[in-house]
Amino acid sequence: xxxxxxxxxxxxxxxxxxxxxxxxxERVFNPKLEGKPVVVLSNNDGCAVARxxxxxxLGIKMGQPWFQLKDLARKHGIIAYSSNYALxxxxxxxxxxxxxxxxxxxxxxxxxxxxxxxSGFKRLNHTDYGQQIRQRIKQWIGLxxxxxxxxxxxxxxxxxxxxxxxxxxxxxxxxxxxxLKRQTDWFQRIDVGEIWGIGRRLAPKLHEIGIxxxxxxxxxxxxxxRARFSVVMEKIIREINGTACIELEELHPTRKQILSSRxxxxxxxxxxxxxxxxxxxxxxxxxxxxxxxxxxGVVYVYIRTSPFNxxxxxxxxxxxxPLSMQTDNTVxxxxxxxxxxxxxxxxxxxxxxxGVILSELxxxxxxxxxxxxxxxxxxxxxxxxxxxxxxxxxxARMGRGTIRLASEGFKQPWKMKQGNKSPGYTTxxxxxxxx
DNA sequence: ATCACGGTTTGCA
DNA sequence: CTAACGTGCAAACCGTGAT
Numbered sequence: 001x002x003x004x005x006x007x008x009x010x011x012x013x014x015x016x017x018x019x020x021x022x023x024x025x026e027r028v029f030n031p032k033l034e035g036k037p038v039v040v041l042s043n044n045d046g047c048a049v050a051r052x053x054x055x056x057x058l059g060i061k062m063g064q065p066w067f068q069l070k071d072l073a074r075k076h077g078i079i080a081y082s083s084n085y086a087l088x089x090x091x092x093x094x095x096x097x098x099x100x101x102x103x104x105x106x107x108x109x110x111x112x113x114x115x116x117x118x119s120g121f122k123r124l125n126h127t128d129y130g131q132q133i134r135q136r137i138k139q140w141i142g143l144x145x146x147x148x149x150x151x152x153x154x155x156x157x158x159x160x161x162x163x164x165x166x167x168x169x170x171x172x173x174x175x176x177x178x179x180l181k182r183q184t185d186w187f188q189r190i191d192v193g194e195i196w197g198i199g200r201r202l203a204p205k206l207h208e209i210g211i212x213x214x215x216x217x218x219x220x221x222x223x224x225x226r227a228r229f230s231v232v233m234e235k236i237i238r239e240i241n242g243t244a245c246i247e248l249e250e251l252h253p254t255r256k257q258i259l260s261s262r263x264x265x266x267x268x269x270x271x272x273x274x275x276x277x278x279x280x281x282x283x284x285x286x287x288x289x290x291x292x293x294x295x296x297g298v299v300y301v302y303i304r305t306s307p308f309n310x311x312x313x314x315x316x317x318x319x320x321x322p323l324s325m326q327t328d329n330t331v332x333x334x335x336x337x338x339x340x341x342x343x344x345x346x347x348x349x350x351x352x353x354x355g356v357i358l359s360e361l362x363x364x365x366x367x368x369x370x371x372x373x374x375x376x377x378x379x380x381x382x383x384x385x386x387x388x389x390x391x392x393x394x395x396a397r398m399g400r401g402t403i404r405l406a407s408e409g410f411k412q413p414w415k416m417k418q419g420n421k422s423p424g425y426t427t428x429x430x431x432x433x434x435x
Numbered sequence: 436a437t438c439a440c441g442g443t444t445t446g447c448a
Numbered sequence: 449c450t451a452a453c454g455t456g457c458a459a460a461c462c463g464t465g466a467t
Contacts, residue, residue, distance in 0.1 A: 041454095042453090042454040042455080043454055043455075044452095044453090044454075045452090046452085046453050046454055047453060047454060049454075062448095063453085063454080064453090065452075065453040066452080066453080067451075067452045067453075068452090068453085083454095110448075196447095196448090197446095197447075197448095198447090199446060199447045199448080200446085200447085201445075201446060201447085202446080202447090230459080230460075231459095232446095232459080232460095255456090255457075255458095256457085256458080257456090257457075257458085258456085258457090259455080259456055259457070260455090260456090261454090261455070261456085262454090262455085263453085263454070263455095306452090306453085307453090308452085308453055309451090309452090318442095320441085320442090353454095355455090357456095417452095
């Protein structure tokens, strides 16, 4: 039977992704790390979240706890960094603003990935264009990126995976330019778990029913799989067949809930310590809340001991504290969170983590008026929003925490571990050392 | 039975 | 020296009480 080539797709979506982002950022400022095995650890120096190729080759998995790797690390001279989010965020901003020059439509998907819509550039060779992107990011920022192109976001992701894993693509893979035969050959070699949205739980389940490769999923019929799994699965199948189900989101979608949580560097047993940390997390969450111009109606606060330590009693609890009036002001949000915290706190436990969630979020302009509220109260409220915005601006310019509530404490002994953090090369003068 | 709800679990990146 | 395991989001799920 004759193999027909697919119809020329009318869309071209590119997914640009920085290789081993955090590790690559460290290497920009410390070129001696080039060619050496390097990992960057998660908050609290907990798990490996970014690995150089040398580290991946040693079989170290994403998210593996660092303490389990100490021996291996010593043996192979692995260099481990604490995560330096100020540096990575700044590098990310630089990369994204350059990438934005390559298309009028950009979705910043994560700290190191973005989609560009190239559909308008019909007369351009997209593979060449991808190479230009790579070259410019390398030259202007010093970071290595790969480019994947396809007719949907899921295909662009898959193309990016191919570009990353197979040197013959030289960092750019455009699935739109593939013949059906070539695409089939590649898809049959890709494990179904590599597809965007198929994670470590779904992949084995699909394997069980005989769907092992990207090709198997592409040619599977959507409706029974939707029944067996979910509507998300059906969308994935349609997407890898070239039907767009996931649109490019240029505006950051406003969140329905905002969470801020952190593990402690050392266990915390006393209430004041927990109060300080909860206070800080509320501050972070409230900053995010105001950035997306929302107000919150419920503050959820939770604490827990370590779930990994079998030698001590486990305790975890949380409470939802409704606010009488929705707000974005740190002061009442903190009050509510601390009130909740005192309700769930039990003495005699070694707490390992605390967190807050802001929910019942609505846009600032739809602020719900209380039945018993006078207009003057809303004026007061508007002023408080204004004041919080000014505080945000000062903190943005002078550094986080320049103005904050005293309830956050000053010594913060529970602060997370960061044993080996690199300097804030691009954001903090005082951390730069001239040699 | 069915629905709305809230809290909990699952899953992904 | 020892002990040590991230975060943020949405969707699915599930039990409950009201209708």
